[in-house]
Every structure is written in structure tokens, then in C-alpha cells.
Amino acid sequence: MVLSRFWLVIFISSIIFVVFSLFIGNTYTIDYVLNGKKDDPILVSEKYIEQLPAFIKDSIMNAPDQTLIVDVDTNNADTTYVFKNKTVKIYSGVQKSDGLLPTCKSTLLDLIIPLIAYLAFFCGLMELLIISGASGKLAKALSPVFVKVFPSIPKNHPSISYMTLNFAANFLGLDSAATPFGLKAMESLQEINPDKDKASDAQIMFMCLHASGLTLIATSIIGYRAAANASNPADVMLPCIITSFIGTIAAFLLVGIKQKINFKSASLVAVLMALIAGIVGLLMYVSHLDLVGKNYFTSNLSALILVGIIAFTLIFSFINEKKFAEADTTVYDAFVVGANNGVKTGVTIFPYVLGMLVAISLFRNSGLFEIISDGIAFFFSNMGVNKQITDALPVALLRPFSSAGSRGFLIDSMNTFGADSLTARLSSIFQCSAESTFYVIAVYFGSVNIKNTRYALGTMLLVDVICVITAIFVATWFF
Structure with missing residues (x-):
């Protein structure tokens, strides 16, 4: 209900503002809102x-x-x-972004079709993990922890392994793999959801943890900074990790309090301490590398782990080929079945993604977003906030709506203020430490036809605000 009303508000308010601007003479034509293309x-x-x-x-x-x-x-x-x-x-x-009609086209051609391809491949691999028994073993090993975080999930449930793979892919910056794993997790959680139209506690916890964006290797951000000739493209890596980690902890606490989770569980504390120790250890190792070494390490670690996951899945399936025979299939046929299911999932989520992205396109091109952004920046500047911080706020404000849009602001900030400026570095942290909230909600809840997202949207937006505040403090501390 909240998501639906928000969608209606930004759609209708944008239309009213566009028509009003035309009649009072602030704009000469509104054709660009419908047919214009970005940067035209x-x-x-x-x-x-x-x-x-x-x-x-x-x-x-x-x-x-x-x-x-x-x-x-x-x-x-x-x-x-x-x-x-x-x-x-x-x-x-x-023009700041594509008009409504070009957005419809690009959503299908540039977003959904590539996403369907990723879904087909990784859902094929997940089918192999299921039949070979690998996902069951992973779920069994992690059940003691997950049943504390997700008390409504039965012990050893398959969704545990899918969520683990999703968190791992996000952790390593593997967006193309994280989405298929996450969608499979939502489908699995939907099977045990007693009210199919309303998000379950487990689904909300998973969504909020996923959207908090805990990232270890900010590969794309480092790439953008390197392209902008930053003196040390990887110098935002530690601030990104700290900010996203605090965002993840905040998401867990906010949802956990709502769902009355026992935070004193020994297994939860042990896992949290192990995670912190792992992050600190990795950061200590990376800090001793020179610039070339950091770039080499960050660009190869994620890719190697993804290749390792693929290799493990295929080798484990080959070793357990008897299980495929018992299921009256082969390894290749099972992969094809899983890939076909991935294609169906992609087709299912297309209308949800389309509806959200065209609303965001209209919102940006109407000028409303720019007015709100400028107003917030003016408010903070009058409070004495550093101008370099207020210049980075458009990235933070647009990030929940559009990853591509906020990326455009990020690149523009590096070109305008310099890649080594506080504005550009803070913009990089904003881009790395949060998720495209409205896109994620449309994709994940849309994939299982959830109509009532309950408090998921509000919590995710609150976590976004926490990440923004944390990023500002971390960036001013480091730089």
C-alpha cells in the first residue's frame, strides 16, 4: 500500500508540475518529458x-x-x-534522464533483457546446486545462525543457501550474480509465507539486509575514479566498507527490534565478531599494498570467487551425477530447466520495474527532483554545512531512485570538482554504500507478486538516511 501510494504521488505530482510549468511559461514544450533522451x-x-x-x-x-x-x-x-x-x-x-517513452524502451532492451540473461545463467547453476545437494549442505551448516535472524524459517530450509549466496555476491560487488540469487531466495521464502499477498517477516528482514548494501570490493567505484585520474582510486574503499557495514547493522537492528529478535544469541554475536575480524584483516592486508597492488587485488578477487563458485557447482554436480539420474535428468538438462525458470522470472518482474522506472523518469524530467534537491542543499548550506558536502547531496538523494542517475551525478562531480575533492569522494561513498531502494522493491517483491510490503519501504529509506549521515562523518574524518 505504501509503495503504491508513493508511486501515485510522484507520478501525479510530476504530471501536474509539468503541465503547470507549460501554462505559466516556465517551459516552452513538454515533448522532451515524453520523447527526449538523456543528454539531449x-x-x-x-x-x-x-x-x-x-x-x-x-x-x-x-x-x-x-x-x-x-x-x-x-x-x-x-x-x-x-x-x-x-x-x-x-x-x-x-535532459537529465530519458523521457517516458525512451525509458520504456531502455527498460526492456538495456535492463530487462540483460537481467533475463543473468537470471537464466545463475538460475541454471542454482538448479544444479539444488539437485546435487550442495544447497542443502550449505543450508544445514548455516541454519544455527539463520534461525536466530529468521526465526520463522524452518531449520535447513533451502532459502538459507540462496540468501547466503546473495549476501556473498553483494559483499563482493557481484551485482549480476546477487540479483538471481536474491530472487531465488524470495521465491523460496514465498513458499512458506502464510499470506501470499503480504510480505512475511523473513522476506522483510532479507530485503532490508540486502538493500543495506554491505560491500567489500567496490570495483565499479574504483573503476570510475581511475577513469577520472584520481591519485589513488582505491582510497574510498575503507570508507565505503565502514559506511555500508554500519548501514547493515542499522537495518538488522531496526527490523530485529520490530520482529523482537533475540540479539543476545551467542551464535549471532560469534558470527558478527567473525565478520568484523574478517573485514579488519582484509583491510589490514590491503592497506599494505601499493597502488598497483590494490588495483590488481580489488579487480581480481571478486572475479576469482565468482569463477570459483561456478567451478565448484559444476564439479560438485559431476561428482554427484547419480543424484541427477535419480531425478530422471542430467546435469545439462537440469541447467536448462533452471535457466528456463530464470527467464520466466525475468518476464514476471518486467511490468513492476517498468512502472517504477517511468515514474522516476517523469519525476526527474519534470524538474521536481531538482527543486527538492536544491532546496535541501540550500537548507544545509544555511546551517553552515560545508559546501563540498552539499554539492555531493544530489547523489545521495537520487541513489534510492536510480543507480544510473546517481552514477551520472557521481561522474559529473568528479569532472566538475576533481576526482580527489571531498565532493567526489563523498559522492563515491554515497553511490557505494546504498541500494536503489525503489528498484529493488519493485524487482524483488514483484517477482513473487507481493502487494503489501508492510514496513519494508520505510525501513529501507531510513537505512538510506543512516548511510548518508554515516558517509558524511566518515568522509570528513578520512579526507
């Missing part, structure tokens, strides 16, 4: 050439293609005059 110039006016100042008119007429660009500046939008069919079209600024 925005049409702000159209005049007869005689209505323009003489020097602009002469410059246009003398230009080879009768196009004039004024105030060429790589950091700001140019004003462009294009003379065609007796009129001059004036463009200024660029």
Missing part, C-alpha cells in the same frame, strides 16, 4: 530570425550549417541556435 539539448524557445539580435542573426547566417553555439564551456550547458525553415530553434541545457 532542451528546446527552450523558437523565434523568427528577424526577432533575434543583429549580431546573433549575422553569426547564424554566416555559419556553415547555420548553427550557432554560444558560451562554449565543458562544465556548463551551451545555448544553441539552429536556423531551419524560416525559424530559429533555441536550445539550452541538457
Whole structure:
């Protein structure tokens, strides 16, 4: 219900704002909201050439293609005059994201089809893990801990192994693998959900822990910083880990208090201490590496572990080939069945993702997001907050809505302020330490047709706020 109302609010308010802006003359056309593409110039006016100042008119007429660009500046939008069919079209600024119709197209072609491919492959592997018995062994080994965090899940339930693989993939920055594992976990949890239309306690706990974004290897962030010529692309690695770890702990405590989980369990404390020790140990090892060594280590660790998971699955399936014969199938046929189920899951979640992304597209292009973002930045600047921090806030504000959108702000902050500025580093931490909340909710709950997400959305957004506050303190402490 909360998600539905939020979706309606941003959709309807954006439409009202767009129409209002057109009628009061703040915008010349609203076609870009429907048909425009990201980074396209925005049409702000159209005049007869005689209505323009003489020097602009002469410059246009003398230009080879009768196009004039004024105030060429790589950091700001140019004003462009294009003379065609007796009129001059004036463009200024660029579009922040794709319009509604291009978003529909890109959602299918650039997001859902690649996602279906990932789902097909990893769901095929998971089918091998199930039949070979590997997932059962993993669930049995981890049950003592998971039954404390997820008391409603039966001991040795298959969902335990799927959630473990999801957390591990997120931990290592393997987004393409994390989503298939997570969707399989949601499907498995849905099987024991007594109310199929309403999110269960276990599903909410899983979603909030997943969305808290605990990340060990921020491979993509390091790559963006390296491309922007940062002096040490991996210097945000430790702040990212600290921020995302605090976000994960916050998510666990918030949901745990709501679900009355026993935090004094010895197994929970032991696992938490082991996790902290592992992170500290790894950080100590990485801190002793030089720049080349850090880049080499971070770029290869995740890939090696993913290759190891694939190799283990295939080898374990080969060793336990008798179990496939007992199930009246073969290893390859089982993989195909699992891949087919992955394709069906991708098709199921498409409408949910589409509905959320077109609403976000309209929200951004309407100008409402920019007004809200500027208002928050102005509020904090008047409170004496460092301008370098307020300049990074657009990344934090957009991150729950769109990973691609916030990534664009991140890259822009590095280009504008420099990759080694506090603004760029803080933007990197914002990007790394949180999840695209609304996209995640649409995908995961949509995959199992959950209509009532209960308190999941509110908790996830609160965790996002905690991550933002933590990131600011951590970034100012480190840099």
C-alpha cells in the first residue's frame, strides 16, 4: 500500500508540475518529458530570425550549417541556435534522464533483457546446486545462525543457501550474480509465507539486509575514479566498507527490534565478531599494498570467487551425477530447466520495474527532483554545512531512485570538482554504500507478486538516511 501510494504521488505530482510549468511559461514544450533522451539539448524557445539580435542573426547566417553555439564551456550547458525553415530553434541545457517513452524502451532492451540473461545463467547453476545437494549442505551448516535472524524459517530450509549466496555476491560487488540469487531466495521464502499477498517477516528482514548494501570490493567505484585520474582510486574503499557495514547493522537492528529478535544469541554475536575480524584483516592486508597492488587485488578477487563458485557447482554436480539420474535428468538438462525458470522470472518482474522506472523518469524530467534537491542543499548550506558536502547531496538523494542517475551525478562531480575533492569522494561513498531502494522493491517483491510490503519501504529509506549521515562523518574524518 505504501509503495503504491508513493508511486501515485510522484507520478501525479510530476504530471501536474509539468503541465503547470507549460501554462505559466516556465517551459516552452513538454515533448522532451515524453520523447527526449538523456543528454539531449532542451528546446527552450523558437523565434523568427528577424526577432533575434543583429549580431546573433549575422553569426547564424554566416555559419556553415547555420548553427550557432554560444558560451562554449565543458562544465556548463551551451545555448544553441539552429536556423531551419524560416525559424530559429533555441536550445539550452541538457535532459537529465530519458523521457517516458525512451525509458520504456531502455527498460526492456538495456535492463530487462540483460537481467533475463543473468537470471537464466545463475538460475541454471542454482538448479544444479539444488539437485546435487550442495544447497542443502550449505543450508544445514548455516541454519544455527539463520534461525536466530529468521526465526520463522524452518531449520535447513533451502532459502538459507540462496540468501547466503546473495549476501556473498553483494559483499563482493557481484551485482549480476546477487540479483538471481536474491530472487531465488524470495521465491523460496514465498513458499512458506502464510499470506501470499503480504510480505512475511523473513522476506522483510532479507530485503532490508540486502538493500543495506554491505560491500567489500567496490570495483565499479574504483573503476570510475581511475577513469577520472584520481591519485589513488582505491582510497574510498575503507570508507565505503565502514559506511555500508554500519548501514547493515542499522537495518538488522531496526527490523530485529520490530520482529523482537533475540540479539543476545551467542551464535549471532560469534558470527558478527567473525565478520568484523574478517573485514579488519582484509583491510589490514590491503592497506599494505601499493597502488598497483590494490588495483590488481580489488579487480581480481571478486572475479576469482565468482569463477570459483561456478567451478565448484559444476564439479560438485559431476561428482554427484547419480543424484541427477535419480531425478530422471542430467546435469545439462537440469541447467536448462533452471535457466528456463530464470527467464520466466525475468518476464514476471518486467511490468513492476517498468512502472517504477517511468515514474522516476517523469519525476526527474519534470524538474521536481531538482527543486527538492536544491532546496535541501540550500537548507544545509544555511546551517553552515560545508559546501563540498552539499554539492555531493544530489547523489545521495537520487541513489534510492536510480543507480544510473546517481552514477551520472557521481561522474559529473568528479569532472566538475576533481576526482580527489571531498565532493567526489563523498559522492563515491554515497553511490557505494546504498541500494536503489525503489528498484529493488519493485524487482524483488514483484517477482513473487507481493502487494503489501508492510514496513519494508520505510525501513529501507531510513537505512538510506543512516548511510548518508554515516558517509558524511566518515568522509570528513578520512579526507
